[in-house]
Amino acid sequence: MRDYSRQVLSGEGDNDYARYMRTDALLSLQRRPEEMVHRDELLFQIVHQSTELWLKLACSEIREATARIQDGELDGATTLLARASLAMELVTSQLEMMRHLSPWDFQTIRTVLGHGSGADSPGWLSVRRDTRTLGRTFAALVEERGIDLDGMYRAERKDEIYRLAEALIEWDERVSLWRVRHYKVAARVIGHQVTGTQGTPVETLTKLIAHRFFPELWQIRTHLTETGPMADPYTDSVQGGSL
Numbered sequence: 001m002r003d004y005s006r007q008v009l010s011g012e013g014d015n016d017y018a019r020y021m022r023t024d025a026l027l028s029l030q031r032r033p034e035e036m037v038h039r040d041e042l043l044f045q046i047v048h049q050s051t052e053l054w055l056k057l058a059c060s061e062i063r064e065a066t067a068r069i070q071d072g073e074l075d076g077a078t079t080l081l082a083r084a085s086l087a088m089e090l091v092t093s094q095l096e097m098m099r100h101l102s103p104w105d106f107q108t109i110r111t112v113l114g115h116g117s118g119a120d121s122p123g124w125l126s127v128r129r130d131t132r133t134l135g136r137t138f139a140a141l142v143e144e145r146g147i148d149l150d151g152m153y154r155a156e157r158k159d160e161i162y163r164l165a166e167a168l169i170e171w172d173e174r175v176s177l178w179r180v181r182h183y184k185v186a187a188r189v190i191g192h193q194v195t196g197t198q199g200t201p202v203e204t205l206t207k208l209i210a211h212r213f214f215p216e217l218w219q220i221r222t223h224l225t226e227t228g229p230m231a232d233p234y235t236d237s238v239q240g241g242s243l
C-alpha cells in the first residue's frame with residue numbers, strides 16, 4: 001500500500017505541500033510583528049503582495065493571448081483574456097480589505113513606506129506594457145484581415161474576431177473598474193487634496209479612470225449610438241437637456 005505520510009518531493013519544507021508551494025519562503029515575505037510599527041501592516045502588505053501575484057498571472061495570460069492572436073488562434077486568445085479579466089476582478093475585490101484601515105492608523109503605517117507607492121508596482125507596470133502590445137497586435141489583425149469594425153458590430157452572426165474584441169473590452173473595463181475602486185479607497189483612507197507617497201495628488205487618480213487602452217473599440221459604440229435607429233430622437237433629447 002502507498003505510504004502517504006512519506007514526502008516524495010525534494011526542496012525546502014516539512015512536507016510536499018510546503019516544498020511545491022514554497023510556503024516557507026512565501027510566508028516569510030511579510031514583516032514580522034517585532035518589525036511592525038502597526039499591526040495593520042500585515043493587512044496592508046498582504047493586499048499588495050497578493051495583488052502582485054494575481055497580476056503576474058493576468059499578464060502571463062495577456063502575453064500568451066497576444067502570441068495566440070499572432071498565430072491566428074483567436075478563440076484561444078479570448079479564453080486567456082477571460083482569465084486575465086477574472087484576475088483583475090479578484091484584485092479589485094480585495095481592495096475592499098482596505099476599508100478596514102482606519103485613516104489615523106494608516107498615518108502610522110505611512111511613516112515606514114518611504115517613497116514606496118503602487119505607482120511602481122511591477123504588476124501594474126506590466127499591465128500597462130503588455131496591454132499596449134496586445135492592442136497593437138489586435139489593430140494589426142484588424143488591418144491584415146481588412147475587418148470593418150462597424151459592420152462586424154452590426155452583423156447578426158458574431159464571429160471569433162467579435163468575441164475577441166469583446167474580451168479586449170472586458171479587460172479594459174476591468175482595469176478601469178480597479179482604478180475607480182482604488183481612487184475611492186485612497187480618498188477614504190488619506191482624503192482628497194493631499195499627495196501620496198510619490199507626491200501625486202489623489203485627485204490625479206480620477207483622470208486615469210477615463211484612460212482607454214483600445215479607444216477604437218469604445219468609439220465604435222459611440223458611433224453605433226450616433227447612427228443607430230434611435231439616433232435622431234436621442235440627439236434631440238440630449239439637446240433638450242433630458243437623458
Ligand code: HEM
Pocket residue numbers: 047048051052095098101106116117118119120121124179182185186187189190195196197198199200201202205208
Ligand atoms: C490604503 C491604500 C492605498 C492608498 C491610500 C493609495 C494611494 C495612492 C496614491 C495617493 C497614488 C498616487 C501616487 C502616489 O503619490 O503615491 C497611488 C497610485 C497607485 N496605487 Fe495606490 N493606494 C492604496 C492601495 C493600493 C493597492 C492595494 C495597490 C495595488 C498594487 C495600489 C496600486 C497603485 C497604482 C498601480 C498606482 C498608480 C496609478 C494607477 O495606475 O491607477 N494602491 N495610490
